[in-house]
Every structure is written in structure tokens, then in C-alpha cells.
Amino acid sequence: MSKIWVVGIGPGAYELMTVKAAEVLKNCDVIIGYTVYVDLVKEHFAGKEFLTTPMKKEVDRCVMAFEEAKKGKKVAMICSGDAGVYGMAGLMYEVGVNYPEVELEIVSGVTAATGGASVLGAPLIHDFCLISLSDLLTPWEKIEARLLHASEADFVICLYNPSSKKRHDYLQKACDLMLRYKSGDTVCGLVSQIGREGEQGRILTLRELRDTQTDMFTTVFVGNSQTRNLNGKMVTPRGYRNV
Amino acid sequence: MSKIWVVGIGPGAYELMTVKAAEVLKNCDVIIGYTVYVDLVKEHFAGKEFLTTPMKKEVDRCVMAFEEAKKGKKVAMICSGDAGVYGMAGLMYEVGVNYPEVELEIVSGVTAATGGASVLGAPLIHDFCLISLSDLLTPWEKIEARLLHASEADFVICLYNPSSKKRHDYLQKACDLMLRYKSGDTVCGLVSQIGREGEQGRILTLRELRDTQTDMFTTVFVGNSQTRNLNGKMVTPRGYRNV
Known part of the structure; x- marks a missing residue:
């Protein structure tokens, strides 16, 4: 089964993400997120594929994540703070209704x-x-x-x-x-x-x-x-x- | 200046603590906390000095941390979840009024x-x-x-x-x-x-x-x-x- 990790990266500094978040990002194939957040993590996870969408394109971003997962890639969707606090976790479940073959795991982070x-x-x-x-x-x-x-x-x-x-x-x-x-x-x-x-x-x-x-x-x-x-x-x- | 790190270890699993929390616990001399939480981290930080006080002895635990810091030890006071959410961070500042020579740093964690x-x-x-x-x-x-x-x-x-x-x-x-x-x-x-x-x-x-x-x-x-x-x-x- 394909899987997407929805990862809260914390407030911004690498060291404020959880050990698990860092491991997921290290082991995934592609990291997807809002441009600003992808830029925050890019230097720590060299060699990954990075995909971004601008603000207000959240649904597109979710669809992108599911489509990449369907290709067999290990996908991490990142959010600042915690993905479940005003973050993408909810929308991922909503869009995910159309992708029953893709499993979601939410990885908690430190919220603002x-x-x-x-x-x-x-x-x-x-x-x-x-x-x-x-x-x-x-x-x-x-x-x-x-x-x-x-x-x-x-x-x-x-x-x-x-x-x-x-x-x-x-x-x-x-x-x-x-x-x-x-x-x-x-x-x-x-x-x-x-x-x-x-x-x-x-x-x-x-x-x-x-x-x-x-x-x-x-x-x-x-x-x-x-x-x-x-x-x-x-x-x-x-x-x-x-x- | 002496320093105490007040560390939220997250819900319990090692991988759910922040990278920073893990680093602080790795680099400190003594880890102080409620017995149950100390037991949760003990296996991951072998060789440290561990001090515990039971539930409802929170003020004693804070005093213990400041006294250890005064001896020149690097002290980590641990809480489950986030130290600032129903945790020890507040009491540490209150007790800390009597220890102006000891600096406090709060290290955030994932709360329940x-x-x-x-x-x-x-x-x-x-x-x-x-x-x-x-x-x-x-x-x-x-x-x-x-x-x-x-x-x-x-x-x-x-x-x-x-x-x-x-x-x-x-x-x-x-x-x-x-x-x-x-x-x-x-x-x-x-x-x-x-x-x-x-x-x-x-x-x-x-x-x-x-x-x-x-x-x-x-x-x-x-x-x-x-x-x-x-x-x-x-x-x-x-x-x-x-x-």
C-alpha cells in the first residue's frame, strides 16, 4: 500500500522537529510543501525531490502528494508547526477520500x-x-x-x-x-x-x-x-x- | 552561569521527542523528573545520573534541580509532553526566583x-x-x-x-x-x-x-x-x- 507521511516540521529550526520527523524526511523520496517551508528544510535533506505549491493552492498540493504516492514514491507532505493545528492533516484526509489505496500517517510537531x-x-x-x-x-x-x-x-x-x-x-x-x-x-x-x-x-x-x-x-x-x-x-x- | 534545561520529552516514545530534547539529554549530567517519565527515557541515555521525586512532590523536584545546578552540573528537568502545558516550566520559574544565578531554558515538546x-x-x-x-x-x-x-x-x-x-x-x-x-x-x-x-x-x-x-x-x-x-x-x- 502506498503511504504519505504528513509531517509537522515544528517552528522552523531543524533541531525543533521530532526525531521521527527527521527520520521520515531522511527516508522519503519526495518532500512536498508550501515554498517557504520547503526552503526551511532543503539544506538538511539534500538529494530529495522537492515539490512546492504557493499559498492558497492547498488542495492542489494535496492532490500532488497523492499522485506522487500512487507512482510508488515515499511522499512526505510538510507543514510548519504541527500538521494537525491549522495545518494540512485535515485536508489530506478530505482529499484522501478519493485515494483509498493511499495510507496516511500524521507525524506530530511542535506548534507555534x-x-x-x-x-x-x-x-x-x-x-x-x-x-x-x-x-x-x-x-x-x-x-x-x-x-x-x-x-x-x-x-x-x-x-x-x-x-x-x-x-x-x-x-x-x-x-x-x-x-x-x-x-x-x-x-x-x-x-x-x-x-x-x-x-x-x-x-x-x-x-x-x-x-x-x-x-x-x-x-x-x-x-x-x-x-x-x-x-x-x-x-x-x-x-x-x-x- | 549555571543552567537548567526544562525538557518536554513528548508523549513517551523516544522518536517523538525533538532533536533538541534528545541532544540536551545526551549532553547533560543529571536527568531529574517524575519516576514514570525518568523510566521512559532511561534506556536511551545510559550513564547519566537519574534523580526522581514522586507525584505531588513537584516543588521538591524543582529545588532539587536548582541545587544540582548550583553544584555546577548540567541539569535536565524532564516532563512528559510539553513542559509548558500543565508541566513544570511555570513552577521552575517560580522556584527560580530564589536562584537568580541559574538560567532556565525551556525545550518544547509534543503535547498530548x-x-x-x-x-x-x-x-x-x-x-x-x-x-x-x-x-x-x-x-x-x-x-x-x-x-x-x-x-x-x-x-x-x-x-x-x-x-x-x-x-x-x-x-x-x-x-x-x-x-x-x-x-x-x-x-x-x-x-x-x-x-x-x-x-x-x-x-x-x-x-x-x-x-x-x-x-x-x-x-x-x-x-x-x-x-x-x-x-x-x-x-x-x-x-x-x-x-
């Missing part, structure tokens, strides 16, 4: 939430939510409801895709929603270029975050009511008692 | 949510929450509020610590709360022993989950309104439009 958390300190120690601010496939009202409910329930919130050229004011809108339930003094963090050259972390308050411009390479962390700035690290305690 | 998701298919493709059902350090009312808000906002929900001997009916209580907003037909999943011997995944409905007994080695996944059972895999689509 946990990779970024390590840079800031320990913001995700207690219950948290991941919310993407991209409204490309999700109605904004749904995103808004999630921001409000997550804030009211005092979750730590990690925001993916906080802004882009077209959505330059989305993070500000999101902060205004969270500020209905979270204090302006809530400890927040920003991490950009996680695990890549130029990695940078910054701790600030929710009030300051509201007026900060980010980009699509930034992951945003908003603390819960217990999160503290501990000597420059963003730290959420394990609970609400005895701490 | 993403490791378990890979076993079930792709349940976490869209916005999701992690909620621990352990009320050891968190008032149950807080957990209840989070379950209700997360359900009302149609998050995928991943439950850690779904039950234990003392809390045998907590998962049932949690399901009853989620059923106020989520359909009984919601696609759910259970994964036990992720990345270890006996790993097992199961897909079922929220109605069935309510009457299922789990243990502390199980991670529970509750889909959103779009999550489907696709040929035996739990798959959440990327969004609500064009899918």
Missing part, C-alpha cells in the same frame, strides 16, 4: 503555541485556547464569539494569524473584545520568527498589545487573571489554589 | 493534544481549547464555566486528566455540561497511551462518551459542529466556508 511559549517563559501552564484571527474560511462573528467566551471564562488565549496586510486592525479589534472581560493590565506576550533567525519575544500588557502592530509571523499570547510577569518571563501558575 | 490528534486523524485543525478536569488546584466552578463557554463558542475541546480514581464521574459531568450546547452526535475521540506501548484510539459520539469510563492515561477530544468521522478518522475542517 508551545514553541512560542518556551520563548516567553511558561504562559500556557493552565487551560488555554487557540484562536486564529484569519476570517478567510471562518465568519468574523464566529471568531468574535470565541474571543468573548474565552475571555469571560478566563482562558489563556493564544492568537494565530494576528494580522496581515488586509487585516491590519484585526488584533486591535480582538483586544477590544477581550478587554470586555480581561483587565488592561493582563500580562501578554508576542513572539515572532519562533525557532528561526531573528526570533524575538516581548512581554507587554493587554492595553499595550491593543496598540501594537504585528505581522503574520507573530504569535500572540494573552494571559489569564493569574498570569504574571516574573523577572521578564510570562508565567501562568498551575491553578488558583495554594500558589 | 497534538500527539493524540495524530492518532485520531485531524481533530484540532480549527480553533480549540485545552481544559484539565483536575480540580486539585482549580475550583470546579471555574472548570465548569470553561466547559460551558468553550461549548457555546463551538470550540473543539481537548480534555486532559479526564478522570482518576477519586474523580471517576468527572468526565460524565463534563459531558453533561458540553451537551447543553453541543449535539449528542458530536464526533469525539479517545486516545490512551499516546506514543507508548498499547497506544489506542477510538472514535465515538458525545452521547457515547458520556457513558464511557476513562483513566488518567487518556486524552479526550470533543469535536466542533463541523467535525466529522471520515472513514474512521476524526477530522475537523479548516473553517465554515467553502469546505
Whole structure:
């Protein structure tokens, strides 16, 4: 049976992928992915066949992977972070309905939430939510409801895709929603270029975050009511008692 | 300056730790952790000094790590999954306030949510929450509020610590709360022993989950309104439009 490994390569640095991900990429014939991610791994896996499709061509990319597998090649489809968190794993199963002869294996990776958390300190120690601010496939009202409910329930919130050229004011809108339930003094963090050259972390308050411009390479962390700035690290305690 | 690496070893299998985690454990002098996790890595890092403390002795374990580091040893404090998700990273920063001469570095790992998701298919493709059902350090009312808000906002929900001997009916209580907003037909999943011997995944409905007994080695996944059972895999689509 043909097989495709859907591999999360982690935030970017080779050493942040799992031992298994590195082994799969070493043993496969062809590595398929979004151009930027293929460029991240290329130098470590010389001699492989590399195939890319640009952004927004995700379905084409999946079909390409299945067609290569049908030829008998060992195919690795790569995603940044974890393939199962806003990644290609779901679409691969959906497209895979048309390719019952091809088996899929998902190889987990470190997603931006946990990779970024390590840079800031320990913001995700207690219950948290991941919310993407991209409204490309999700109605904004749904995103808004999630921001409000997550804030009211005092979750730590990690925001993916906080802004882009077209959505330059989305993070500000999101902060205004969270500020209905979270204090302006809530400890927040920003991490950009996680695990890549130029990695940078910054701790600030929710009030300051509201007026900060980010980009699509930034992951945003908003603390819960217990999160503290501990000597420059963003730290959420394990609970609400005895701490 | 002395340094401690706080290392997430992933779900359990050696190959699911990051390349960096494996390197840190290879190069350190002493590996400290909860007995069960130390046993998981012992065979792969022969010749190291291993120190353990039992469950609920987390503060002692942190102090032990800092004291060993002060002796000039290279110390790795290990946690299962990611050290920053219900792990030791936060407590290490808190205890570390008393050891300003010791530097901390957090090394990310694959947490049970993403490791378990890979076993079930792709349940976490869209916005999701992690909620621990352990009320050891968190008032149950807080957990209840989070379950209700997360359900009302149609998050995928991943439950850690779904039950234990003392809390045998907590998962049932949690399901009853989620059923106020989520359909009984919601696609759910259970994964036990992720990345270890006996790993097992199961897909079922929220109605069935309510009457299922789990243990502390199980991670529970509750889909959103779009999550489907696709040929035996739990798959959440990327969004609500064009899918």
C-alpha cells in the first residue's frame, strides 16, 4: 500500500522537529510543501525531490502528494508547526477520500503555541485556547464569539494569524473584545520568527498589545487573571489554589 | 552561569521527542523528573545520573534541580509532553526566583493534544481549547464555566486528566455540561497511551462518551459542529466556508 507521511516540521529550526520527523524526511523520496517551508528544510535533506505549491493552492498540493504516492514514491507532505493545528492533516484526509489505496500517517510537531511559549517563559501552564484571527474560511462573528467566551471564562488565549496586510486592525479589534472581560493590565506576550533567525519575544500588557502592530509571523499570547510577569518571563501558575 | 534545561520529552516514545530534547539529554549530567517519565527515557541515555521525586512532590523536584545546578552540573528537568502545558516550566520559574544565578531554558515538546490528534486523524485543525478536569488546584466552578463557554463558542475541546480514581464521574459531568450546547452526535475521540506501548484510539459520539469510563492515561477530544468521522478518522475542517 502506498503511504504519505504528513509531517509537522515544528517552528522552523531543524533541531525543533521530532526525531521521527527527521527520520521520515531522511527516508522519503519526495518532500512536498508550501515554498517557504520547503526552503526551511532543503539544506538538511539534500538529494530529495522537492515539490512546492504557493499559498492558497492547498488542495492542489494535496492532490500532488497523492499522485506522487500512487507512482510508488515515499511522499512526505510538510507543514510548519504541527500538521494537525491549522495545518494540512485535515485536508489530506478530505482529499484522501478519493485515494483509498493511499495510507496516511500524521507525524506530530511542535506548534507555534508551545514553541512560542518556551520563548516567553511558561504562559500556557493552565487551560488555554487557540484562536486564529484569519476570517478567510471562518465568519468574523464566529471568531468574535470565541474571543468573548474565552475571555469571560478566563482562558489563556493564544492568537494565530494576528494580522496581515488586509487585516491590519484585526488584533486591535480582538483586544477590544477581550478587554470586555480581561483587565488592561493582563500580562501578554508576542513572539515572532519562533525557532528561526531573528526570533524575538516581548512581554507587554493587554492595553499595550491593543496598540501594537504585528505581522503574520507573530504569535500572540494573552494571559489569564493569574498570569504574571516574573523577572521578564510570562508565567501562568498551575491553578488558583495554594500558589 | 549555571543552567537548567526544562525538557518536554513528548508523549513517551523516544522518536517523538525533538532533536533538541534528545541532544540536551545526551549532553547533560543529571536527568531529574517524575519516576514514570525518568523510566521512559532511561534506556536511551545510559550513564547519566537519574534523580526522581514522586507525584505531588513537584516543588521538591524543582529545588532539587536548582541545587544540582548550583553544584555546577548540567541539569535536565524532564516532563512528559510539553513542559509548558500543565508541566513544570511555570513552577521552575517560580522556584527560580530564589536562584537568580541559574538560567532556565525551556525545550518544547509534543503535547498530548497534538500527539493524540495524530492518532485520531485531524481533530484540532480549527480553533480549540485545552481544559484539565483536575480540580486539585482549580475550583470546579471555574472548570465548569470553561466547559460551558468553550461549548457555546463551538470550540473543539481537548480534555486532559479526564478522570482518576477519586474523580471517576468527572468526565460524565463534563459531558453533561458540553451537551447543553453541543449535539449528542458530536464526533469525539479517545486516545490512551499516546506514543507508548498499547497506544489506542477510538472514535465515538458525545452521547457515547458520556457513558464511557476513562483513566488518567487518556486524552479526550470533543469535536466542533463541523467535525466529522471520515472513514474512521476524526477530522475537523479548516473553517465554515467553502469546505
